[in-house]
Amino acid sequence: MGKALQLAVTLLAAAFLLVPTIQSVLAGVTVNYFQGISSGLTLDWIGVVWELYASSIFLSLGIALACLCVTLVIGVPAAYALARNPGRLSRAVEEFISLPLAIPGLALALALLQLYGSYKGFRMSWTFILVGHVLYTLPFMVRSVQSVLAAIDLKTLEEGAATLGAGPARRFFDVVVPNALPGILAGALTVVTLSIGEFNLTWMLHTPFLKTLPVGLADSYASMRLEIASAYTLIFFVMIVPLLLAMQWASARAQQITK
Amino acid sequence: MTLTLRNIAKTYPGGTRALLPTDLDIAEGEIVSLLGPSGCGKTTLLRIIAGLETADAGAEIRFKDDDMTHQPVERRKVGMVFQSYALFPNMSVRGNIGYGLKMQGLPRAQIDARVDEVIALCRLEPYAGRAIGALSGGQRQRVALARAFAPRPRLLLLDEPLSALDAALRGQLRDELAALLRQFGITAIFVTHDQDEAMAIADRVAVMSQGRVAQIGTPEALYRAPQNAFVARFVGNSMPLGGRIEGDQLHLPGGTLALAAPSDGMAAFVRAEDVRLAQDGPLTARVTAVTFLGTHYRIALSGATDQTLFCLHQGQSAPKPGETVRLAIAPQSILTLTPEKAAA
Numbered sequence: 004m005g006k007a008l009q010l011a012v013t014l015l016a017a018a019f020l021l022v023p024t025i026q027s028v029l030a031g032v033t034v035n036y037f038q039g040i041s042s043g044l045t046l047d048w049i050g051v052v053w054e055l056y057a058s059s060i061f062l063s064l065g066i067a068l069a070c071l072c073v074t075l076v077i078g079v080p081a082a083y084a085l086a087r088n089p090g091r092l093s094r095a096v097e098e099f100i101s102l103p104l105a106i107p108g109l110a111l112a113l114a115l116l117q118l119y120g121s122y123k124g125f126r127m128s129w130t131f132i133l134v135g136h137v138l139y140t141l142p143f144m145v146r147s148v149q150s151v152l153a154a155i156d157l158k159t160l161e162e163g164a165a166t167l168g169a170g171p172a173r174r175f176f177d178v179v180v181p182n183a184l185p186g187i188l189a190g191a192l193t194v195v196t197l198s199i200g201e202f203n204l205t206w207m208l209h210t211p212f213l214k215t216l217p218v219g220l221a222d223s224y225a226s227m228r229l230e231i232a233s234a235y236t237l238i239f240f241v242m243i244v245p246l247l248l249a250m251q252w253a254s255a256r257a258q259q260i261t262k
Numbered sequence: 263m264t265l266t267l268r269n270i271a272k273t274y275p276g277g278t279r280a281l282l283p284t285d286l287d288i289a290e291g292e293i294v295s296l297l298g299p300s301g302c303g304k305t306t307l308l309r310i311i312a313g314l315e316t317a318d319a320g321a322e323i324r325f326k327d328d329d330m331t332h333q334p335v336e337r338r339k340v341g342m343v344f345q346s347y348a349l350f351p352n353m354s355v356r357g358n359i360g361y362g363l364k365m366q367g368l369p370r371a372q373i374d375a376r377v378d379e380v381i382a383l384c385r386l387e388p389y390a391g392r393a394i395g396a397l398s399g400g401q402r403q404r405v406a407l408a409r410a411f412a413p414r415p416r417l418l419l420l421d422e423p424l425s426a427l428d429a430a431l432r433g434q435l436r437d438e439l440a441a442l443l444r445q446f447g448i449t450a451i452f453v454t455h456d457q458d459e460a461m462a463i464a465d466r467v468a469v470m471s472q473g474r475v476a477q478i479g480t481p482e483a484l485y486r487a488p489q490n491a492f493v494a495r496f497v498g499n500s501m502p503l504g505g506r507i508e509g510d511q512l513h514l515p516g517g518t519l520a521l522a523a524p525s526d527g528m529a530a531f532v533r534a535e536d537v538r539l540a541q542d543g544p545l546t547a548r549v550t551a552v553t554f555l556g557t558h559y560r561i562a563l564s565g566a567t568d569q570t571l572f573c574l575h576q577g578q579s580a581p582k583p584g585e586t587v588r589l590a591i592a593p594q595s596i597l598t599l600t601p602e603k604a605a606a
Contacts, residue, residue, distance in 0.1 A: 155351075156346060156348070159344055159346055159348040160348050160350060162314055162335070162342075162344070162348065163342070163344060163348030163349070163350070163409075164350070164361070165313075165314070165334075165335040165336050166312060166314075166335055166336075166338075166340055166341065166342040166410070166419075167336075167341075167361050167362035167365055167409070167410075167413060168336050168337075168339070168362055168365035168366060168413065169336055169361075169365050170334075170336050173365065177350075177361070178350060178352070181350075181352035182350075182351060182352050184352075
């Protein structure tokens with residue numbers, strides 16, 4: 004009896020999460036949503052989305068990759084510096100770079116607009132959105148790398164490399180980076196996933212000529228047929244689900260090291 | 263390579279003096295051990311020699327004729343074996359051993375040849391391709407030694423290289439390490455808190471206490487002629503006898519002992535193995551505890567001196583606690599130190 008109840012609750016919870024998704028996906032491949040499935044299945048809507056929003060998809064991918072590069076270049080050394088110099092100052096810096104997590108994206112975007120809004124060239128460029136994404140995703144990279152670095156005896160490993168003749172740069176690339184790799188990978192997947200899916204902040208920063216994937220999604224919901232919007236959701240799922248799976252796998256690996 | 267250390271001291275920002283000004287000379291090919299309890303400054307001294315810590319101003323570190331005082335660690339060409347080994351988990355055994363040679367920018371073929379040579383020397387052939395995580399503690403220790411030795415360092419530094427191993431393995435690896443270091447023929451400094459290790463491996467032992475070298479000498483010299491109470495206790499496990507010396511007589515609560523020479527004003531020490539049970543001995547004592555240690559008994563005695571006196575007794579049987587026994591101590595096995603040395 005207890006088991007049956009458990010199963011029922013589990014199935015209900017799964018249904019609660021899955022039914023809207025399935026319905027939305029189905030709507031994206033239905034000829035006419037208001038007539039229902041009986042009107043037939045089609046991939047035409049996906050084609051329409053591609054025609055209308057391919058640029059959004061590529062823009063999002065581009066921004067996500069650029070965001071990844073920037074967070075790697077800033078985040079990995081930052082995590083290293085924090086891990087090597089534990090102390091009150093490091094805690095403070097850590098809290099400070101984590102602030103964007105607690106502040107609503109809208110507020111962050113407003114601050115960026117106030118600061119840079121008058122620089123027209125920058126304001127109209129995709130790099131403006133990139134700056135917002137970097138601010139928002141950087142703490143995830145830093146924390147992910149830092150937790151792996153904190154779990155290994157970094158100081159002694161580096162001292163070992165130093166006695167063997169390795170200068171600071173060699174130590175960083177030969178010892179620090181390879182041993183932080185699981186954390187870097189987990190952080191990288193998180194950054195890409197978050198950047199592709201980010202809406203709050205991007206919606207404030209975007210221009211009519213620069214719509215990212217989620218902004219395009221909102222646009223299609225507001226102004227297109229429901230079938231097109233749903234087909235768009237479908238494309239979004241196809242892109243984001245593999246990333247989510249990879250992210251989970253990578254974090255599990257990173258956690259094995261932290262143990 | 264000869265190592266010359268002058269005026270090496272270390273004061274931490276808080277004002278704690280980890281190491282008081284220390285001079286040390288180590289000859290070519292010599293193996294010297296820094297021996298002392300934790301906090302005596304031995305690891306600090308080793309790390310200053312390596313370049314992992316900076317000494318206070320005024321220090322001088324010379325490797326043969328080269329002034330190394332201000333050289334960073336990576337330019338000192340020292341090989342170091344860390345207590346935790348610090349092997350790179352992202353590289354194989356070969357990768358670890360070859361890393362120092364790679365840093366020297368040697369061609370691939372030369373690196374491979376040298377790595378093979380060192381692997382053979384350290385008998386690591388079966389493990390060459392393994393990951394560090396797949397090695398036992400003893401194997402890791404040998405890889406750490408091989409890695410430190412492969413780039414032909416000028417000086418080999420070992421920081422408690424055996425203390426991460428379990429007791430059974432430690433004894434065996436101690437002898438192995440001693441043999442390998444002799445085979446290397448390299449100048450080496452070896453930090454330990456274990457006097458057996460120091461004696462088994464080193465040509466000379468520097469006994470350290472509270473930031474200074476209390477005495478440096480061959481293991482025999484330290485054991486037989488300690489120059490102060492700390493060395494007498496730490497190396498020889500000597501016990502202070504207390505009592506009162508008049509000429510060549512030592513008056514103790516349990517009787518009077520003869521000394522080898524008149525020693526007025528000095529303090530007397532003795533080692534437990536030199537205290538003998540003897541029917542006609544001059545000291546009377548009461549047995550308070552008896553511990554059987556396989557090759558011998560360790561007998562705690564009260565009444566002979568102000569403190570508990572221990573006797574290592576080799577024999578088929580031992581007296582029972584509560585019994586009264588008589589003890590003898592040969593005059594030449596009583597160590598006498600002047601009061602200032604006895605207080606050190």
